[in-house]
Amino acid sequence: MLIKPRLEDHKIVGFYLGTVLVGLGAAMGIPLLTALCFREWNPLLDYSLSGAITLSLGFALRLSCFTKKEIGWLHGLTVAALSWLVAALMAALPLYFSGGFGSYLDALFEAMNALATAGFSLVRDLDHLAVAHNMWRHLLMLLGGQGIVVIALSMLVRAGAGGFKLYAGEGRDERILPNILHTARFICLISSLFLVLGTAVLALILWSEGLPPVKALLHGLWLFMAGFHTGGFTPQTQSILYYHSWRLELALLGLIILGIFNFHLHYAVLSGDKKELRRNIELNIFFLSVLLGAFLVFWALIQRQVYPGLLAMFRKGSFLLISAHTSTGYTTLYPAQLFREWGQLALLALMTAMSLGGSVCSTAGGIKILRLGLIGKALRQDVQRLLLPDNAVLAEKYHHIKDAFLNDKIVRGAALITLLYLAVFLLGAVAGVCYGYPFFAALFESISATSNTGLSCGIINPALPAGLKIIYLLQIWAGRLEFIAIFGLLAYGWSCWRGK
Amino acid sequence: MRYLSVLFFLLGALAAAEPIGSAELIVQAAKYDGRRVVYQGEVIGDILPRGDKVWLNVHDGQNALGIFTTRSAAAQSKTAGSYRQRGDIVRVSGVLHRACAAHGGDLDIHAEKIELIAAGFPLARPAAKWKIVLALLFAALTFSLGRLNSRLK
Amino acid sequence: MAKRRAASGWRTLWLGCTGLLAELLYPLALLAGVFLLAAALTLVLSHAH
Numbered sequence: 009m010l011i012k013p014r015l016e017d018h019k020i021v022g023f024y025l026g027t028v029l030v031g032l033g034a035a036m037g038i039p040l041l042t043a044l045c046f047r048e049w050n051p052l053l054d055y056s057l058s059g060a061i062t063l064s065l066g067f068a069l070r071l072s073c074f075t076k077k078e079i080g081w082l083h084g085l086t087v088a089a090l091s092w093l094v095a096a097l098m099a100a101l102p103l104y105f106s107g108g109f110g111s112y113l114d115a116l117f118e119a120m121n122a123l124a125t126a127g128f129s130l131v132r133d134l135d136h137l138a139v140a141h142n143m144w145r146h147l148l149m150l151l152g153g154q155g156i157v158v159i160a161l162s163m164l165v166r167a168g169a170g171g172f173k174l175y176a177g178e179g180r181d182e183r184i185l186p187n188i189l190h191t192a193r194f195i196c197l198i199s200s201l202f203l204v205l206g207t208a209v210l211a212l213i214l215w216s217e218g219l220p221p222v223k224a225l226l227h228g229l230w231l232f233m234a235g236f237h238t239g240g241f242t243p244q245t246q247s248i249l250y251y252h253s254w255r256l257e258l259a260l261l262g263l264i265i266l267g268i269f270n271f272h273l274h275y276a277v278l279s280g281d282k283k284e285l286r287r288n289i290e291l292n293i294f295f296l297s298v299l300l301g302a303f304l305v306f307w308a309l310i311q312r313q314v315y316p317g318l319l320a321m322f323r324k325g326s327f328l329l330i331s332a333h334t335s336t337g338y339t340t341l342y343p344a345q346l347f348r349e350w351g352q353l354a355l356l357a358l359m360t361a362m363s364l365g366g367s368v369c370s371t372a373g374g375i376k377i378l379r380l381g382l383i384g385k386a387l388r389q390d391v392q393r394l395l396l397p398d399n400a401v402l403a404e405k406y407h408h409i410k411d412a413f414l415n416d417k418i419v420r421g422a423a424l425i426t427l428l429y430l431a432v433f434l435l436g437a438v439a440g441v442c443y444g445y446p447f448f449a450a451l452f453e454s455i456s457a458t459s460n461t462g463l464s465c466g467i468i469n470p471a472l473p474a475g476l477k478i479i480y481l482l483q484i485w486a487g488r489l490e491f492i493a494i495f496g497l498l499a500y501g502w503s504c505w506r507g508k
Numbered sequence: 509m510r511y512l513s514v515l516f517f518l519l520g521a522l523a524a525a526e527p528i529g530s531a532e533l534i535v536q537a538a539k540y541d542g543r544r545v546v547y548q549g550e551v552i553g554d555i556l557p558r559g560d561k562v563w564l565n566v567h568d569g570q571n572a573l574g575i576f577t578t579r580s581a582a583a584q585s586k587t588a589g590s591y592r593q594r595g596d597i598v599r600v601s602g603v604l605h606r607a608c609a610a611h612g613g614d615l616d617i618h619a620e621k622i623e624l625i626a627a628g629f630p631l632a633r634p635a636a637k638w639k640i641v642l643a644l645l646f647a648a649l650t651f652s653l654g655r656l657n658s659r660l661k
Numbered sequence: 662m663a664k665r666r667a668a669s670g671w672r673t674l675w676l677g678c679t680g681l682l683a684e685l686l687y688p689l690a691l692l693a694g695v696f697l698l699a700a701a702l703t704l705v706l707s708h709a710h
Contacts, residue, residue, distance in 0.1 A: 030657075033650075048591065053639035060646030067653035074660055105639065135552040135567055136631070138591045201677070218556035218563075244553055244565070246572045252556060252563045254612055258692075265688035278680035285687055295691060302695045306702045320613030322699045326692065342534045342571060345615060349537075349606075 012507030013500060017083065019073040021500075024087040025094055026069025032095050033063035036102065038147055043140035051106065051140035058101035065098070085496020092485055096120040099148055106141050108132055110470050113477055120481050122148030124488035125371050127240025127337035127462020128480070130470050134245045139226065142243045146230035150203075152488075153237025153371040154195060198274050199236070206232040206263055210256070217253045231256075235263045237371040240337025240462040247339045248327075257327050257340065264334045268294070268366025289406050290367040290377040293384075294333070297364055297377070301329050304357035305350075314349050325354075328463075333361035335373035337462025347449065347465040355465075359452055362461045363433065373460030373487055375429045379422040381406065386419040428491045432458050432483060439479045440467065453480070458487040527599060530571035537606035537615055547573060547617060548599045548625065552589040555582055564622075566600060575600050576611065577619035587628030597626040 036059035043052035079087075096119040104115035114130040121128045122145055131137060131145075211228030215221055227243055234241040244250040248257060273291070276284040285291060305325045315321035324340060331338045339346070347355070365374015389404040396402065404414040433455045440450025445467055453467045457480045468480065486494055527548035533540055549568030556563040562582045564575040567589070577600075589595030602619035605611075 048633070049635040050633050050639070053635060053643055057639055057643040057646060060643060060650045063650045064646055064653055067650065067657045070657055070660065071653065135572065135589055136591055136594075205681075218558075219554055223554065244572070245567065246565060246574070249574065249614060250553060250565055250572070252558075252574055252576075252611065252614065252616075261692060262685060262688040265691060266684060269684070274684070277684055278677050280676045280680065282680060282683045285683060291687065295694070298691060299694055299698060302698050303702070306699050307706075310702060310706045315607050315613045316609040318700060318703045320607060320609060321703070322696055323612040324607075325699065326695050329695075330691075340612075340614070342615065344531070344534050345537065348535065 011503065013082075013504055016075055016077045017080075019075040020077055020079050020083045021086050021090065022069050022073030023075060024079065024083075025090055026066045026071075026073060028087075028091045028095060029062050029066030029069065029098060031066075032098055032151075033059050033061075033066055035147065035151060036062065036144070039102070039140040039144040042143040043138070046139045048138045048140050051102070051138045054102040054105040055140065055144070057105065058098070061101060062098045082496055082500055085493045086500040089489060089493040089497035092120070092123060092488060096123055096485075099123060099144075102144060103131075103141065106138070108137055108141065113474060114470065117477055117481055118145070119148065120484055121462065122146075122239065122241065123152035124460050124484045125149050125153050125234075125237050125239035125335075125373070126457065126460040126484045126488075127234070128457070128464060128468045128484075129241065130468075130472075130477075132470060134243070137243075142226075142230060145241050146233040146239075146243075149237050149239035149241055150199075150233040153239065154199060194275065195271055198271065198278065202236055202266070203232060206236055209259055210235075210263075213253065213255050213259055214251065217251060217256065231260065232263065235260050235336065235338070236267045238264055238267045238334050238336040238366065238373070238460075239371075240331070242338070249340045249342075254323060257323065260338060261327065261330055264330065264336045264338070267336070268334045268370050268372040270367040270369045272369060273367070289381045293377045293381050294366070297361070297380075298330065298333055301333060301357045301361045302326065305329050305354045308351050308354035308357070312349070312351050314351075329358065329361060332358045332461055332463055333364065333366070335362060335365050335459050335461040337456070339463060343464045343466040346463075347452075352448065355448070355452060358463070359455050362455050362459045362463070363429065365459055373458075375426050375459075376490075379426055382414065382419055382422040383426065385414050386423075389414060425490060425492075429458060429487070432486060436479065436483050439476065443473055443476050454483065457483040460484060460487050527568075530568045530573050533573065533604060534571060534615065537604070540604045541606035543604060544601065544620075545604045545617065546599060546601050547575075548597065549573075550589050550597055551585045551587070551595040551628075554588060555585070564598075564619075566598060574611075574614060574616040575602070575619045575622075576608075576616050577602070577622060581619055581622045584622045584624045589628065592631055592633070594628050594631055596624055596628045599623040599625050 036055045040052060040055035040059060043049075043055060096116055099122070100112065100115040100119035103109055103118055104112045108131050109115040109118065110130070110132060117128070117130050120126070207225070207229045210231050211225045214227050215224035219227060230241070230243055233239070242248065242250070248260065270288075270290060273284060273288055302325065305328075306321065309315060309321050309325055315324060327338070327340050328346070363374055364380060365376055366372025368376045368378045385404050385406055389402060393400075393402055405411055406414060433451065436454025436458060437447060437451035440453060441447050445453075449465045449467055452465045455461075456463050525546055527546045528540070530547070530549070533545065533547065547566065547568065549566040549572070551564055552567045552572060553565050557579075560579060561576060562579055564577065564582055564585065565572045566575050585596040585598050587593060587596050599622070600617055600619045601621045602617045604615075604617050606615055607613040608616050
């Protein structure tokens with residue numbers, strides 16, 4: 009029997025959404041200060057107004073929905089699902105007020121891409137965008153990557169059992185440390201450490217490649233924020249091609265690979281357990297997966313004689329492949345070039361790489377390596393079982409931070425989510441075909457959206473039909489939440505309608 | 509007869525001088541690879557030095573292309589586009605490379621000549637008055653709601 | 662007590678720095694592997710033609 013959520017349940021959801029909005033509104037202070045420093049008066053007004061609207065809404069929700077009732081699992085999932093939508097709606101405000109987007113839908117698309125660390129952009133004149141607006145676009149990638157929910161939790165809410173339910177709803181399904189507050193603060197600490205070091209390295213490289221010091225620092229910061237969180241936004245329309253720098257490309261490759269490490273792994277290695285780098289199932293599979301993808305990409309590029317030599321082919325091929333596999337979306341090729349010159353085999357390799365993605369509990373998108381590993385091990389176990397007598401007991405182990413035994417529940421969960429991803433990839437492709445795009449291109453774009461990569465073959469641009477924008481937006485949102493929280497939201501909605 | 513051939517030559521020269529759009533250059537890169545092309549657009553961002561040569565990025569409204577050229581040729585352009593500035597409009601004549609061997613496979617133009625077509629100018633960005641009014645109203649609302657919020661237990 | 666805390670602080674920093682260097686080895690190893698693969702394929706396929 010379905011129990012209909014009561015007013016108190018709606019209040020819990022409303023209260024936590026309000027908390028998230030207060031955090032988001034406060035975060036608008038950063039681009040506001042940026043606008044002040046660079047004397048960009050219109051952006052200053054954009055962030056003052058948007059910040060005030062967001063904070064007002066957040067405070068209003070907290071006031072009207074204040075309740076002492078404890079947060080439950082379904083609430084957590086619902087809040088996680090709605091947070092992304094609500095945060096994107098509000099984060100789009102300053103972008104819309106800037107006048108740099110064709111419509112509010114375009115600004116919303118940009119905001120969702122930023123928060124979900126996808127990376128498609130519909131901005132009309134990126135090369136003339138204000139510093140404050142670029143600060144916001146890239147900061148949103150940091151905020152989204154860290155998980156809006158986690159940040160709001162650690163700053164505004166006391167620790168308790170309720171906190172974990174929100175965190176798990178986010179799509180990061182493992183606890184690093186017992187106390188949710190400590191987990192959130194730990195994620196922020198590691199990320200801050202990387203932020204300082206990463207920005208310094210990138211800024212130095214950019215300065216040596218000819219950018220003036222202030223711009224080198226800003227671009228270094230933005231490329232770090234978008235790179236480490238495997239987002240893929242850049243401050244210029246040419247993406248990484250703008251800089252014409254192999255040093256930068258190399259540094260970014262290092263950064264985005266570190267960005268797909270599970271946060272558990274960062275914790276383990278940075279606390280002294282370096283052996284984890286060799287034993288971890290996800291890193292091992294990722295290594296092999298990249299090599300396999302590289303084999304296919306280079307084979308295709310050599311056959312088609314796309315590049316004039318080994319170095320050029322390595323530089324372009326490895327950058328695009330790793331950018332795709334880590335679901336970052338940085339590119340050193342024009343979309344039309346990628347699609348016309350690389351050929352179907354190389355593009356299939358990229359699509360597979362995008363679908364697989366990175367580690368769980370990281371900012372990467374895609375099906376996730378651990379799920380692939382678990383399904384692979386389960387297959388191996390089933391094959392072995394066929395060869396053994398019926399009453400033989402077979403236990404398969406895998407190492408992920410600690411040793412664990414494979415069980416049916418884990419495998420079922422991995423397999424179901426994988427199937428959901430594949431289904432959404434296909435549905436998105438069909439939607440693209442309905443709008444008149446060729447199937448292969450539509451499939452590429454659909455996979456890129458659902459896996460939150462952001463590499464485009466040319467379909468996603470400001471002239472994209474509104475209906476398809478909404479479809480891709482939903483795919484990006486679903487992919488970010490790895491579906492679980494969306495089912496929570498649907499279950500909540502269903503029980504509102506049909507429950508007693 | 510001689511008059512006709514001179515006329516055709518002039519027409520041909522004029523046609524050759526028409527700039528080609530970036531979209532065409534990218535999509536038909538294989539066709540233009542290694543050939544002399546004319547490209548026109550706004551200089552954006554930064555001029556990036558590389559020894560005695562420089563990189564310019566020139567945007568023609570559809571895409572930005574990387575232009576590799578000598579410092580003296582690049583000196584034609586003094587202003588690059590940014591938030592406050594419309595950059596110089598330049599006409600670039602040079603050889604297009606679909607996948608430049610010298611530059612890691614990048615699509616670029618090695619420019620032999622850069623002509624300044626129109627100088628850049630500062631962009632006026634006047635503050636919108638309605639934003640000021642609304643911002644003040646919402647700021648007041650935020651402040652009062654915030655005070656009430658701080659009393660929540 | 663303060664000395665012990667300071668010692669543990671230095672140890673945390675040392676572990677963090679060495680851990681970070683160890684982490685950087687992974688992308689380096691990966692890129693090296695990809696490069697070797699590219700070189701090998703180029704060699705093999707150029708001989709095949």
